[in-house]
Structure formats: C-alpha cells, structure tokens
Amino acid sequence: MKQFIITSNDAGQRLDKFLKKLMPNAALSLIYKLNRKNNVKVNRKREDNEYKLEEGDNVQLYVKDEEYEILTSVKVPVPVIGTGTRDGLNPKDIVYEDGDLLIVNKNPGVIVHPGDFKTTELSLIAQVQDYLGAKLNSLTFKPSLIHRIDKDTSGIVMIAKTKPSLDVMLKALQSNKIEKIYLAVCLGVPPETRGVIKKKLRRLEHAERENKIIIDEEGGQTAITHYQVLETGIQGKYSLIECRLETGRMHQIRVHMSSIGCPILGDNIYGDKQENAFAKRTYGIGRQLLHASRIGFIHPSKKVPVTYTAKLKEDMAELVGR
Structure with a gap:
C-alpha cells in the first residue's frame, strides 16, 4: 500500500485528476477501475472520482510495488x-x-x-x-x-x-494587476517623448516566418502600450525606450513599436532587416533587444506591494552603455 498526505499544493483537485498526475502512465479507465474495486481510499474510506481533495487528506493506494513503478515512471527528454x-x-x-x-x-x-x-x-x-x-x-x-x-x-x-x-x-x-515594464532599443525616435499606442492586434494562425501578429482594428483584440523615451542618439541612430504593458498580447511591444516607425533592433519578424544585418555585423547583435526589466504586484501571501528589477544582459548593456 502507498500512502500520500495531501498538502496545500495538491488540495482542491479531483481525486481522479490527482491519481492521473501521480501515475501518468495509467489510463483513466484503470484509475476508475482501481477506485471501483476499493483499491483507492481517502482517509480509509472510498470516495467518488469527483471528490475534491482537502489539505491533510490521507490517500491510500493499493497496488503492487512493481505496478506502481511502471505507472509512475516518466522518460525525460535529453536537452x-x-x-x-x-x-x-x-x-x-x-x-x-x-x-x-x-x-x-x-x-x-x-x-x-x-x-x-x-x-x-x-x-x-x-x-x-x-x-x-x-x-x-x-x-x-x-x-x-x-x-x-x-x-x-x-x-x-x-x-x-x-x-x-x-x-x-x-x-x-x-x-491586469501585474505591472510589467520593458526596455527596448529601437531604430529611430518616436514622434513624442511619451505616448500611448492603442492598436488592436490579431494573430495569424498559420503564419510561420512572416508576421504572426498584425494590426487589425476591426477583428483584433485591444492592445495598449505606454512608452517613454529614455535616451536618444545611441550609436547615432538608436533610442532606448521604456514600455509599460497595459495589456499583454503576443508580440505586443514588438508590433506596436514597429507600427510607429521605431522597430526594435534585431527583431527579425517586425524589424528592419537591413538595419538588423548592419547591427549584427557591427555590434554582434543577434536577437531583438527587448528586456523585461521590472515587475510589480501584490505578493500572493504577504499581501504587500513589491517591485523587482532585472539588470540588462551584456549585449544590450554594452550597446547602450549601461
């Protein structure tokens, strides 16, 4: 017999779902059969498959050791x-x-x-x-x-x-109660030092190398990006721009900055391919220079506002001199 004490991490899920996660190689039909034949008990009594586990529950599983090993073994792919x-x-x-x-x-x-x-x-x-x-x-x-x-x-x-x-x-x-701030190195300078970009975005389901996200004011989802220019004239033609997401759509900052004529440097989908090639030859830039720099939220257990900041990675820091 195997015994499992339910913690807060495992509480709240159905008994059959818990058993399926515990034994990923077991078919649901087998899990139902084990329960039907009283091979599964919670606090020493049989419960329905729909039973919601509570913290402190004692789940007993009556299977042979060799069978349990087969049902729980998971092959991990080599990275x-x-x-x-x-x-x-x-x-x-x-x-x-x-x-x-x-x-x-x-x-x-x-x-x-x-x-x-x-x-x-x-x-x-x-x-x-x-x-x-x-x-x-x-x-x-x-x-x-x-x-x-x-x-x-x-x-x-x-x-x-x-x-x-x-x-x-x-x-x-x-x-939208988590504040996410990004830093981006962009080509050119936006028309205003501060601004708000409100352009609806739509995802192209079958797009591959071309633009996956397009601006579509009729069929798209609301997307709002607040930006502030922090520095201009980097290497003579780039700007460092802070972007705050009010919404969190896929590729939102990349598409929005490109839409106002300031694509992110190194962005091979929405950026300037000629400028990207120049930056790669000259500065060794091989990716879009977009960095999730700061995040703010109410801590889940302490219930107080917190903010955390991440330093720029070396490639981006060297280019902007930070």
Whole structure:
C-alpha cells in the first residue's frame, strides 16, 4: 500500500485528476477501475472520482510495488547542450526567491517552456525544476510559469512554487494587476517623448516566418502600450525606450513599436532587416533587444506591494552603455 498526505499544493483537485498526475502512465479507465474495486481510499474510506481533495487528506493506494513503478515512471527528454545545464540555474540569474515565488532574469535564446516549440532544447522551466529539485513539497504540483516572454527576449520571468500562489498570481495577471515594464532599443525616435499606442492586434494562425501578429482594428483584440523615451542618439541612430504593458498580447511591444516607425533592433519578424544585418555585423547583435526589466504586484501571501528589477544582459548593456 502507498500512502500520500495531501498538502496545500495538491488540495482542491479531483481525486481522479490527482491519481492521473501521480501515475501518468495509467489510463483513466484503470484509475476508475482501481477506485471501483476499493483499491483507492481517502482517509480509509472510498470516495467518488469527483471528490475534491482537502489539505491533510490521507490517500491510500493499493497496488503492487512493481505496478506502481511502471505507472509512475516518466522518460525525460535529453536537452540540447548549449542553452543551459541540467544542474540548475546560475545563481546570478535569480532576482528573488521565497517560499511562494521564484523570479529569474532569463537569458536570451532560452525558451521558457518546451511546449512552445517542438524541440528537446533545454527550457527555463526545466532549469527551474532542476534548481528546486526535492525542495518542493508536493506530490503532483510542479513549478509553473505565471507569464511568458519570447525566446529571444531577456529579463524577468516569474515562476510559482506553490499551487495557492499560482492561483493568486494568475488571477492578478488576468485582471491586469501585474505591472510589467520593458526596455527596448529601437531604430529611430518616436514622434513624442511619451505616448500611448492603442492598436488592436490579431494573430495569424498559420503564419510561420512572416508576421504572426498584425494590426487589425476591426477583428483584433485591444492592445495598449505606454512608452517613454529614455535616451536618444545611441550609436547615432538608436533610442532606448521604456514600455509599460497595459495589456499583454503576443508580440505586443514588438508590433506596436514597429507600427510607429521605431522597430526594435534585431527583431527579425517586425524589424528592419537591413538595419538588423548592419547591427549584427557591427555590434554582434543577434536577437531583438527587448528586456523585461521590472515587475510589480501584490505578493500572493504577504499581501504587500513589491517591485523587482532585472539588470540588462551584456549585449544590450554594452550597446547602450549601461
């Protein structure tokens, strides 16, 4: 018999969903059969598959050791060497950590989640799981991304270490209560030092190398970006611009800045290809110079406002002299 004490990380989910996460190789039909034949008990009595687990519940599972091993074993894909290591995060990239959250200054070129690409390339979430390892107090919950940034965008990414903190932060994100500030190196100078870009965006489902997001005032979703020019004349023709997202659409800053004639330097989708080629030859710029620099929110358990900042990565810092 196997026994599992439910923590706050595992509470709130249905019994059958919990068992499926616990035994990923088990078909739902097998899980239902185990429960039907009294091989699953909660606090020593049978419960329906729909039963919502509570913190402190004792789940008993009556299966043989060899069967349990087969049902729980998971093959982990081997990552591509070069984007990270399997021994965790670089401590210098950790902006903040407590029992609820981990905030990381992501390097450019690292995908945040393998589900975003059909690849075995090492992802940020894999690095996080390696770093946290056995420190997590959960049977089924794994560290989860609260939000995402593009592969070639650097800067702040927040990860929830507990289910309660994930629930709180996702609600805050959906209600636009998380302030996200980005820094971008753009070609040219905007028409105004400060401004608000309100242009609806629509995603092209089957786009590949061409623009994935277009401006569509009739069929698009509301997208609002506040910007402020911090510095001009960088290398004679670039500007450093601070962008604050009021909404969080895919590629929002990249499309909005391009739409006012100031594309982000190095952006191979929405940028100036000729200028990108020049910047690569001259300055070694091989990605869009967009950095998630600051984030502010109400802490999920402390219930106080907090703000965290991530330093510019080397390629961007060298170009702007910071």
